[in-house]
Amino acid sequence: MARSLETLQKEYNAAASASVKQRHGPGGGGGRMNATNTMVRPKAAGETIRRILSYVAEFKGRIALVLACMLLSTAASLAGGYVLRPVINGIADVRVPAAQRVAHLGVMLGVMVGIYLVTVLGTFAQSRLMIGVSRSALQRIRDDLFTRLEQLPLRFHDNKTTGDLMSRFTNDVDNIGLMLDQTLLSLVSGIITLVGTLAMMVYTNVWLTLITVAFLPVFVLGSRFIISKSRRYYTAQQAALGAANGYIEETVAGQKVVKVFNHEAACEEEFNLLNDDLRGKQTRALFFGSITGPVMGNMSQVSYALTAGIGGALCALGRFDVGGLAIFVNYARQFARPVNEISQQMATVFSALAGAERVFQVMDQAPEPADSPDVARPDKLEGYVVLEDVSFGYVPEKTVLKHISLYAKPGQKIAFVGSTGAGKTTVTNLLNRFYDIDSGRITIDGIDIRRLPRDFLRRNIAMVLQDTHLFTGTVRENIRYGRLDATDAEVEAAARMASADGFIRKLSEGYDTRIEGDGANLSQGQRQLLNIARAALSEAPILVLDEATSSVDTRTERLIEKGMDRLMATRTTFVIAHRLSTVRNANAIMVLENGEIIERGDHDDLLAQKGRYYELYTGAKELA
Ligand SMILES: Nc1ncnc2c1ncn2[C@@H]1O[C@H](COP(=O)(O)OP(=O)(O)OP(=O)(O)O)[C@@H](O)[C@H]1O
Numbered sequence: 345m346a347r348s349l350e351t352l353q354k355e356y357n358a359a360a361s362a363s364v365k366q367r368h369g370p371g372g373g374g375g376r377m378n379a380t381n382t383m384v385r386p387k388a389a390g391e392t393i394r395r396i397l398s399y400v401a402e403f404k405g406r407i408a409l410v411l412a413c414m415l416l417s418t419a420a421s422l423a424g425g426y427v428l429r430p431v432i433n434g435i436a437d438v439r440v441p442a443a444q445r446v447a448h449l450g451v452m453l454g455v456m457v458g459i460y461l462v463t464v465l466g467t468f469a470q471s472r473l474m475i476g477v478s479r480s481a482l483q484r485i486r487d488d489l490f491t492r493l494e495q496l497p498l499r500f501h502d503n504k505t506t507g508d509l510m511s512r513f514t515n516d517v518d519n520i521g522l523m524l525d526q527t528l529l530s531l532v533s534g535i536i537t538l539v540g541t542l543a544m545m546v547y548t549n550v551w552l553t554l555i556t557v558a559f560l561p562v563f564v565l566g567s568r569f570i571i572s573k574s575r576r577y578y579t580a581q582q583a584a585l586g587a588a589n590g591y592i593e594e595t596v597a598g599q600k601v602v603k604v605f606n607h608e609a610a611c612e613e614e615f616n617l618l619n620d621d622l623r624g625k626q627t628r629a630l631f632f633g634s635i636t637g638p639v640m641g642n643m644s645q646v647s648y649a650l651t652a653g654i655g656g657a658l659c660a661l662g663r664f665d666v667g668g669l670a671i672f673v674n675y676a677r678q679f680a681r682p683v684n685e686i687s688q689q690m691a692t693v694f695s696a697l698a699g700a701e702r703v704f705q706v707m708d709q710a711p712e713p714a715d716s717p718d719v720a721r722p723d724k725l726e727g728y729v730v731l732e733d734v735s736f737g738y739v740p741e742k743t744v745l746k747h748i749s750l751y752a753k754p755g756q757k758i759a760f761v762g763s764t765g766a767g768k769t770t771v772t773n774l775l776n777r778f779y780d781i782d783s784g785r786i787t788i789d790g791i792d793i794r795r796l797p798r799d800f801l802r803r804n805i806a807m808v809l810q811d812t813h814l815f816t817g818t819v820r821e822n823i824r825y826g827r828l829d830a831t832d833a834e835v836e837a838a839a840r841m842a843s844a845d846g847f848i849r850k851l852s853e854g855y856d857t858r859i860e861g862d863g864a865n866l867s868q869g870q871r872q873l874l875n876i877a878r879a880a881l882s883e884a885p886i887l888v889l890d891e892a893t894s895s896v897d898t899r900t901e902r903l904i905e906k907g908m909d910r911l912m913a914t915r916t917t918f919v920i921a922h923r924l925s926t927v928r929n930a931n932a933i934m935v936l937e938n939g940e941i942i943e944r945g946d947h948d949d950l951l952a953q954k955g956r957y958y959e960l961y962t963g964a965k966e967l968a
């Protein structure tokens with residue numbers, strides 16, 4: 345059965361409403377997710393605009409050039425308009441001989457062409473410069489967004505869809521760009537034009553100016569009304585777009601599962617809901633965005649007609665010259681133009697503001713808390729790991745690990761076994777501070793890991809995660825991810841240790857075979873071997889293998905064990921495995937149940953205890 349639109353929006357747009365809040369207290373770091381309603385109200389526009397502008401502010405020099413070009417072209421354009429007055433008055437002056445009037449007209453037209461040429465060149469230069477500035481600003485925004493994304497704690501992703509995040513990087517950032525390209529220029533040139541035109545109007549005729557200006561409040565109030573109405577729709581539109589993208593991304597990634605369970609129809613139904621919602625919101629947003637221009641345009645026509653009528657009457661009474669009236673109505677039209685232009689771009693502005701809010705929302709998430717002030721900086725770690733009465737929960741309501749205590753030293757192999765969901769992976773998540781513990785203490789070489797710089801800590805723990813991940817690139821590059829300065833020979837040695845060398849050499853281009861789409865062209869077991877090779881390449885004193893060989897046949901597993909023997913001899917190794925034969929030779933086996941260590945000891949001890957491990961082991965034997 346398909347889910348309702350409301351549920352879908354909540355789920356695929358979580359990032360729009362959730363926020364990572366800094367958690368205080370002895371735990372130090374981490375954060376908690378707060379999911380609220382997805383229909384977010386737009387923030388104060390001023391604040392968002394200021395923030396967008398702060399990205400442009402950096403290019404002060406170029407902006408100054410843009411302004412100079414703008415002033416030049418606007419001044420030229422105003423002057424060009426004014427030249428029309430002597431032209432018309434000269435032509436209309438019957439006292440001067442016709443030939444002389446035509447000659448004068450020729451000269452004046454030449455002057456006008458010159459002036460307008462300046463306008464054109466100025467406009468050209470300013471838009472070229474401005475596009476450069478806006479693209480650089482966008483680059484910085486994307487950069488900041490990406491940097492923040494890399495700094496965010498894993499917790500941030502606990503309830504996010506990739507598609508919605510992608511949408512922020514693409515659509516939302518693009519919208520900001522459109523505004524910077526068009527609206528900012530129009531706005532500034534509009535203001536300059538407005539002031540310049542006003543000055544020229546006052547200079548030409550004060551009374552007619554007053555009539556034109558009297559219409560200004562109507563404009564302002566009118567646009568205010570429309571703006572307040574439509575911004576909400578733009579915010580909703582961008583959120584709907586994010587939700588739709590989130591859904592698409594997930595469906596594409598999970599296409600196999602969709603097909604296995606014949607979910608195509610339900611997927612389509614759910615997508616239709618999101619798509620329809622997006623259409624509705626886009627229509628409303630665009631409608632309000634687009635009526636602003638015409639409404640303002642029509643209002644300015646009224647003021648324009650009124651000015652022309654009264655000006656004409658003044659001319660008839662002999663109180664004003666025809667040339668003056670001609671340029672005045674021209675100015676009056678020009679006066680309304682920036683107002684129209686800007687109001688026509690409201691659609692762009694709203695999309696940009698809504699997009700910017702979504703971008704800044706991610707940027708404002710608290711990063712992984714900074715390293716503690718009394719940070720310890722040992723040269724290297726030996727690998728003496730101690731957990732003292734550690735408790736932890738991903739969410740405050742639910743404690744996942746309860747009072748875990750254990751120690752491990754270099755050369756030892758500590759295994760975690762236990763049923764699914766017992767908390768095995770969670771223990772490893774705490775070791776390298778993917779999450780910070782709630783109570784207790786974890787030390788390495790006697791130093792609390794909260795006092796170790798995160799990058800240092802993680803450099804010292806090589807992990808094969810339960811979910812394998814490969815990046816687009818060659819096999820060699822993927823293994824080298826474990827230690828970037830490793831030589832080709834070292835990469836190959838690591839691959840041999842992980843028993844990956846054999847299959848790699850059989851690939852079409854050996855170590856230079858490209859891996860695409862998270863290793864879709866490899867078998868699940870082969871992906872695991874590459875992940876193991878990656879960890880084997882690292883020189884970290886602590887090694888964590890979370891179900892590292894779960895998809896590998898038992899014979900290969902033995903080979904890996906043999907291959908890694910020398911490596912493990914000097915390291916502290918944590919192994920998690922459901923296949924108990926994998927952990928048989930561990931120095932200590934911890935049996936986890938519901939987040940507690942219920943039994944511990946080596947294989948023989950545990951079998952002798954005839955407890956949970958015995959059950960697991962003999963159960964597995966019986967099944968086998
Ligand atoms: N990111 C998370 N947010 C909230 N709860 C989580 C998260 N990851 C795991 N849990 C919960 O923590 C508990 C322990 O999970 P963990 O991944 O440690 O189990 P595990 O022992 O590794 O299981 P498996 O054998 O299936 O890998 C589970 O009940 C799970 O629901």
Ligand SMILES: [Mg+2]
Binds near residue numbers: 769770810890
């Ligand atoms: Mg696990």
